[in-house]
Amino acid sequence: SLFCYVLRAKMLYYNWRLLLPLVMWEEQKYEDGIKWKFLEHKGPYFPPEYQPFPDDVKFYYNGKPVKLSLPAEEVSLFFAQMLDHEYTTKEVFRNNFFRDWRKEMTLEERQLIMDLNKCDFGELHAMHKKKVEARKNLSKEEKLVEANQKIVEEYGYCVLDHHRERRGDHPKQGMLKKRIQPEDVIINCSKDSRIPEPPAGHHWKEVRHDNTVTWLASWTENVQGSCKYVMLNANSKLKGEKDWEKYEVARRLKTCVDAIRAQYQEDLQSKQMGTRQRAVALYFIDKLALRAGNEKEEGETADTVGCCSLRVEHITLQDTLDGQKCVVEFGKDCIRYYNKVPVNKRVLKNLKLFMENKQEGDDLFDRLNTQMLNKHLSSLMPGLTAKVFRTYNASITLQQQLRELTTDNVVEKLLSYNRANRAVAILCNHQRAPPKTFEQSMANLQTKIDSRKEQLDLAKKELKQAKKEAKGSSDNNLLMSVQATDREENEQIALSTSKLNYLDPRISVAWCKNMEVPLDKIYNKTLRDKFAWAIDMTEHDFVF
DNA sequence: AAAAACACTTAGTACTCGGTAA
DNA sequence: TTACCGAGTACTAAGTGTTTTT
Missing domain, CATH: 1.10.132.10 (Topoisomerase I; Chain A, domain 4)
Structure with a gap:
C-alpha cells in the first residue's frame, strides 16, 4: 500500500477504558445454527475514582497559581504527562487540545485561561514523573500486576462452544477522547441470558440480542465517531474459522489466477476507459500487492492512499530509467512507499493516457472505485476481492x-x-x-x-x-x-x-x-x- | 446510485517482562 | 543487585468490504 508520509501523532487519551463486565456465554447447537445462552456473569468493574491533586502541586496561569475545577484538572494532567513528548510542541496538537480542554472548563476558568502558552504544567509534570517512578519500584512486589491479572481473570473471558476464550500530521492530534460511560455502551447477549448489571446508578445504552454478529459490547468513539467493539481473542474458535476461510479463498484463487491475469492483460486494450482503468489497477494490485484504496473523508484522517485512491502526483513515468524500460516510479517525496517498477508496455501507455489533462490532486483512476473493482472480481470467482490478492x-x-x-x-x-x-x-x-x-x-x-x-x-x-x-x-x-x-x-x-x-x-x-x-x-x-x-x-x- | 453506517481485518507503535551483562 | 536489551504482547488507529439508509 502507499502511505502518504503525513506525520501520525498519537492522540491524547482522555479515556479511562471502561472495563466491561464480560458476558459469559454458553452455546447450544441446533440443527439450523447456533443458539446462544447466558452462562455466568460476574459483577461490573468500576473505573477508579478521580483523585484531586495534592495541595502542594499547583497549576499556574500567567505565573499565578490557579485551582482548577475537577473536570479541567483531570484533563490538564493528560497534557502535563506528555510534556516530554514532541507532540506537545506541535501547533495542531496544541490547538486541538486547548479547544477540547476549554470545553471541560467552568465559565470562570474559560474566561481566565485564554492562552495555552501562559499555562505552566511544571509541577503536575513532576508529580506524574514521581508517580511513574514509584510504580516502577512497586512493580517488584507485583501488586499492580496481580490486580490487573485479577481483572483479566474476572472479566477477560467468555465461554463459546464450551471453550473458555480470551476476548479479545494527523488533523485530529491532541483532541480529547471522552470517558466512556455505561450510557454509551450497547450490550449484545442472548434473550434468555441474565443481562449484565450496569454499575450502580447507571444504565446501558441498549441491550440487544443479535447472534449474527460477533461482538459482545460496542460504543461510539467521540473523536472520529466510529464504532468500537469488544470481540473475541484471535485464538478463539470463531476467529480461527474465519482465518481458515480466508486462506481457503486465497487458495482457490490459485486455480483461476492465470485466467484472471490473461483477462486483465486483454482488458488493457479495451475500448472502455473504465475497463482499462480497472485492468491497470488490477495489474498493480496483483504485481505490487497494493491495497484496494477505499475513499475516505478528506481532512478527517491522515492522507494515506491505496490503489484506487492513487493521485496523479503519486507516480512518475519513465520510458527508460537505470537501463530498464517502461518504469513507473511510485512515491518520491510525499509517500512512505517508494518503488520503481518496470511494467508492461501497454500499462505504461495506459497510464500516460490516464494522466492526460490532469493536475496534481486529481485521481489517477477517475472511472474506478473499490466497489466496482470488487464487484468485477467477485464475478470472476466467488468471494474474490482485492485484498485476497x-x-x-x-x-x-x-x-x-x-x-x-x-x-x-x-x-x-x-x-x-x-x-x-x-x-x-x-x-x-x-x-x-x-x-x-x-x-x-x-x-x-x-x-x-x-x-x-x-x-x-x-x-x-x-x-x-x-x-x-x-x-x-x-x-x-x-x-x-x-x-x-x-x-x-x-x-x-x-x-x-x-x-x-x-x-x-x-x-x-x-x-x-x-x-x-x-x-x-x-x-x-x-x-x-x-x-x-x-x-x-x-x-x-x-x-x- | 451515492453516502453513511457497520462489522471485521490489518498494521504499526509503545510498553512489559524476563534474561543477561555489568 | 542493577541496568539494559530485545522479543513478545497489548492496544487501537486505519484499513477493507458489506449492508443499510438516504
Missing part, C-alpha cells in the same frame, strides 16, 4: 522461496525462513521505523563476533584440550554471524505483520515438519495459539 501472493511467495532453499544447518534454515518471510514483507511494504538503538545493537553484536574470533584464534594455537572449546566456539560464532546477517537485513522490515495476517500458517507448519525445525523457532506463543487450527490439521505434504 495480497493473501494469495504473500503465501505463494513464501512457499516458493522456502522450496528454493537448500541447507541442513538449523541456524541457516532459520535464516532462510526469515529471508522468505522478508521477501513477503517487502512485497507487502510492511515497514517499520528502524529501531532507535539499531546501530548500537548491530555494533554490539559485531563486537561479540570479533571477540569470539579472537578467542577462536587463540584457542586454535593452544593445546588439544583447547581444540574442543574451539569447536564449540566455532559453532557459536556461526550462530552469531547468522544472527547478525538476519538482523541487518531486518532493519526496516516488519516480519510480524505478514506472519500474523497474510501467510497461510499451514505452509510454515509443513515446512517445520519437513525440515525438522521446532515450530517454536518460527512461531511464538501468541502465534501458536492463533494458529492452533493449522498446527492440528497440517500434514507434512501440505501444498498451498
Whole structure:
C-alpha cells in the first residue's frame, strides 16, 4: 500500500477504558445454527475514582497559581504527562487540545485561561514523573500486576462452544477522547441470558440480542465517531474459522489466477476507459500487492492512499530509467512507499493516457472505485476481492522461496525462513521505523563476533584440550554471524505483520515438519495459539 | 446510485517482562 | 543487585468490504 508520509501523532487519551463486565456465554447447537445462552456473569468493574491533586502541586496561569475545577484538572494532567513528548510542541496538537480542554472548563476558568502558552504544567509534570517512578519500584512486589491479572481473570473471558476464550500530521492530534460511560455502551447477549448489571446508578445504552454478529459490547468513539467493539481473542474458535476461510479463498484463487491475469492483460486494450482503468489497477494490485484504496473523508484522517485512491502526483513515468524500460516510479517525496517498477508496455501507455489533462490532486483512476473493482472480481470467482490478492501472493511467495532453499544447518534454515518471510514483507511494504538503538545493537553484536574470533584464534594455537572449546566456539560464532546477517537485513522490515495476517500458517507448519525445525523457532506463543487450527490439521505434504 | 453506517481485518507503535551483562 | 536489551504482547488507529439508509 502507499502511505502518504503525513506525520501520525498519537492522540491524547482522555479515556479511562471502561472495563466491561464480560458476558459469559454458553452455546447450544441446533440443527439450523447456533443458539446462544447466558452462562455466568460476574459483577461490573468500576473505573477508579478521580483523585484531586495534592495541595502542594499547583497549576499556574500567567505565573499565578490557579485551582482548577475537577473536570479541567483531570484533563490538564493528560497534557502535563506528555510534556516530554514532541507532540506537545506541535501547533495542531496544541490547538486541538486547548479547544477540547476549554470545553471541560467552568465559565470562570474559560474566561481566565485564554492562552495555552501562559499555562505552566511544571509541577503536575513532576508529580506524574514521581508517580511513574514509584510504580516502577512497586512493580517488584507485583501488586499492580496481580490486580490487573485479577481483572483479566474476572472479566477477560467468555465461554463459546464450551471453550473458555480470551476476548479479545494527523488533523485530529491532541483532541480529547471522552470517558466512556455505561450510557454509551450497547450490550449484545442472548434473550434468555441474565443481562449484565450496569454499575450502580447507571444504565446501558441498549441491550440487544443479535447472534449474527460477533461482538459482545460496542460504543461510539467521540473523536472520529466510529464504532468500537469488544470481540473475541484471535485464538478463539470463531476467529480461527474465519482465518481458515480466508486462506481457503486465497487458495482457490490459485486455480483461476492465470485466467484472471490473461483477462486483465486483454482488458488493457479495451475500448472502455473504465475497463482499462480497472485492468491497470488490477495489474498493480496483483504485481505490487497494493491495497484496494477505499475513499475516505478528506481532512478527517491522515492522507494515506491505496490503489484506487492513487493521485496523479503519486507516480512518475519513465520510458527508460537505470537501463530498464517502461518504469513507473511510485512515491518520491510525499509517500512512505517508494518503488520503481518496470511494467508492461501497454500499462505504461495506459497510464500516460490516464494522466492526460490532469493536475496534481486529481485521481489517477477517475472511472474506478473499490466497489466496482470488487464487484468485477467477485464475478470472476466467488468471494474474490482485492485484498485476497495480497493473501494469495504473500503465501505463494513464501512457499516458493522456502522450496528454493537448500541447507541442513538449523541456524541457516532459520535464516532462510526469515529471508522468505522478508521477501513477503517487502512485497507487502510492511515497514517499520528502524529501531532507535539499531546501530548500537548491530555494533554490539559485531563486537561479540570479533571477540569470539579472537578467542577462536587463540584457542586454535593452544593445546588439544583447547581444540574442543574451539569447536564449540566455532559453532557459536556461526550462530552469531547468522544472527547478525538476519538482523541487518531486518532493519526496516516488519516480519510480524505478514506472519500474523497474510501467510497461510499451514505452509510454515509443513515446512517445520519437513525440515525438522521446532515450530517454536518460527512461531511464538501468541502465534501458536492463533494458529492452533493449522498446527492440528497440517500434514507434512501440505501444498498451498 | 451515492453516502453513511457497520462489522471485521490489518498494521504499526509503545510498553512489559524476563534474561543477561555489568 | 542493577541496568539494559530485545522479543513478545497489548492496544487501537486505519484499513477493507458489506449492508443499510438516504
